Amino acid sequence: MAQQQDNPRRNFRARRDILEELSDTELLKRYRFDREGIMFITDLVRDELQSPTNRNVPITSEMKVLMTLRYLATGKMQQCNSDDLGPSQPSVSNSITQTLHALTVPHLIKRFIKFPALHHHELARIAGEFRQVAGFPGVVGVIDGTHIRIIAPRRFEAEYVNRKNYHSVNVQIVFDAAYNILNVVAKWPGSTHDARILQESCLRMLFEHNRVPPGYHLLGDSGYPCKPYLLTPFLRPQPGPQANYNMAHKRTRNIVERGIGQMKRRFHVQYYIVKSV
Known part of the structure; x- marks a missing residue:
């Protein structure tokens, strides 16, 4: 045995x-x-x-x-x-x-990342904090796109190559004046333009359907079209009011650029989940 x-x-x-x-x-x-x-x-x-x-x-x-x-x-x-x-x-x-x-389960993301539509007191508070930056009234968010590098996918590989010639997902992100993230859309290939992402997003519908009251708006760079709810800089500003507008616009919108920079420096690995929040 x-x-x-x-x-x-x-x-x-x-x-x-x-x-x-x-x-x-x-x-x-x-x-x-x-x-x-x-x-x-x-x-x-x-x-x-x-x-x-x-x-x-x-x-x-x-x-x-x-x-x-x-x-x-x-x-x-x-x-x-x-x-x-x-x-x-x-x-x-x-x-x-x-x-x-x-x-990254949806209910947990939405607990911390949500745009305050229909919450008038929250919108007024955010607009007041933005106004303290450079005197720009009615701002409830600053918007931009940022590219998150990814491994080349097997399907539709060319669509993920961005203008800097690497594979990425173009992520739409909106900050408030305190660098809190209010909105994220993380599902578009790197070749997609920032303006297209906004056009297809629920965020646009919040403004166009007046779930965010008239008089409140986002600030974006010149890559976005100017809309009643999305203010962009003058491309060739005249001295005086237009130049002053651009200066206040730039100082206020810099929050989104600094916010993205701080996020990427703090977390060198950017994990993305294909969802729209």
């Missing part, structure tokens, strides 16, 4: 307790959030990330969020992330994928 072999025991690498080891300053540097921020994010998706059992030393929800933030913040190779935090490289990869999907 053959001798029965014992089942080999699995060895699990020690996992660091980053939230206890590092100060808030060090957490901000590595993960872009302090401990309170990391716990807030974890609580949003804890139920989706928890393992149904305690077998095989499951990775905690906090650890999954930390690995995902580290990857998004630095673009660091997953093997290095594994070396830093403890879990194996496949576990890191699976955890990042699971966490990204949990963070």
Whole structure:
């Protein structure tokens, strides 16, 4: 009778307790959030990330969020992330994928990214904050497109090549005066013009159907057509009122350019989900 072999025991690498080891300053540097921020994010998706059992030393929800933030913040190779935090490289990869999907479910996105149509007090508040920037009245958002680099898709590959000759998704984004994101449309190939994205978006309908009252408007660059709800700069301004208008327009609209720049510097890996919010 053959001798029965014992089942080999699995060895699990020690996992660091980053939230206890590092100060808030060090957490901000590595993960872009302090401990309170990391716990807030974890609580949003804890139920989706928890393992149904305690077998095989499951990775905690906090650890999954930390690995995902580290990857998004630095673009660091997953093997290095594994070396830093403890879990194996496949576990890191699976955890990042699971966490990204949990963070980008529609109901969670709409909790934080929504345009305040029909909320007159919110529109008035936002317009007041914009007016403090350069005296421009009635502004409830500054709009622009930004390109998120992607791997060349198998289908319709040429449509994703943008004017700078790399593959991307052209993402429409709107900020308020406090750099909060009010609107995102992330589904158009990189070759699509900014004006086309707005024309096909629900945001345009909010203004044209008067769900945003007349007198409120967006500011966009000269790549957009001038509309009653979308003000663009004069291409050849005359000295005086037109030049003053352009100056106030530029100072106010710079918020969207700075906001996009800050977002990309803070998170070197831009994960996009094909949705319109």
